[in-house]
Amino acid sequence: MIEGRGAVLRTARLLLRSWRDEDQLPFAAINADPEVTRYLGGGGRPLSNLETASFLDRTRRHWEHWGYGLWAMELLEGGRFAGFVGPSHHRWYPAEVELGWRLAPTLWSRGIATEGGAAALEHAFTRLGLERLISIIHRDNLASRRVAEKIGFRPHQEESREELPIVVYRAERPVWEAARGQAGPPG
Numbered sequence: 001m002i003e004g005r006g007a008v009l010r011t012a013r014l015l016l017r018s019w020r021d022e023d024q025l026p027f028a029a030i031n032a033d034p035e036v037t038r039y040l041g042g043g044g045r046p047l048s049n050l051e052t053a054s055f056l057d058r059t060r061r062h063w064e065h066w067g068y069g070l071w072a073m074e075l076l077e078g079g080r081f082a083g084f085v086g087p088s089h090h091r092w093y094p095a096e097v098e099l100g101w102r103l104a105p106t107l108w109s110r111g112i113a114t115e116g117g118a119a120a121l122e123h124a125f126t127r128l129g130l131e132r133l134i135s136i137i138h139r140d141n142l143a144s145r146r147v148a149e150k151i152g153f154r155p156h157q158e159e160s161r162e163e164l165p166i167v168v169y170r171a172e173r174p175v176w177e178a179a180r181g182q183a184g185p186p187g
């Protein structure tokens with residue numbers, strides 16, 4: 001079952017929505033920060049405005065092709081663009097669906113990526129009907145690894161890709177469902 005096209009998700013603090021033209025400027029500012037790109041591919045180098053534009057083109061095409069993809073993440077309070085979270089097909093593992101996240105540094109360490117990531121993972125399992133997701137994370141990106149682990153990913157294998165040491169995390173639906181059952185009703 002693929003039921004994702006146009007989906008909008010809402011969490012306590014976030015709106016995960018489709019991209020708007022006006023997201024490009026704040027997103028380019030996030031991608032131009034070397035702290036943000038430190039553990040990403042391309043040698044950890046910040047992205048130019050052109051590279052951000054082409055990233056957004058690829059994101060739009062991904063949505064058109066698959067019916068799901070990276071959401072723009074917006075703070076409900078104030079409506080500020082915050083970054084992205086969502087499932088997509090990474091060129092290193094095209095047969096898998098990868099969950100990824102990127103957030104404006106002024107918002108780090110408030111649990112926001114965890115909140116968005118948990119909602120996106122739930123959507124992938126319950127609405128997209130996926131059995132498994134992966135998350136590809138630089139070995140030294142401890143904040144991102146922590147986000148993955150908090151929402152239910154477990155390290156599957158360590159390897160090196162394009163000279164980057166990476167950990168491939170996996171989240172399996174039955175394990176996720178069992179953990180969710182044990183957590184009991186919210187509140």
Ligand SMILES: CC(C)(COP(=O)(O)OP(=O)(O)OC[C@H]1O[C@@H](n2cnc3c(N)ncnc32)[C@H](O)[C@@H]1OP(=O)(O)O)[C@@H](O)C(=O)NCCC(=O)NCCS
Binds near residue numbers: 136
């Ligand atoms: C990775 C990223 C999305 C995390 O966003 P965030 O909203 O700050 O994440 P959260 O607040 O939900 O959780 C971060 C966790 O990592 C922990 N953490 C942060 N920095 C850490 C560090 N240097 N070492 C160990 N743990 C760290 C936090 O304490 C928190 O864990 P806790 O809740 O158990 O205390 C954000 O840092 C980011 O956008 N980084 C740049 C882009 C990137 O690397 N994306 C991921 C590519 S795989």
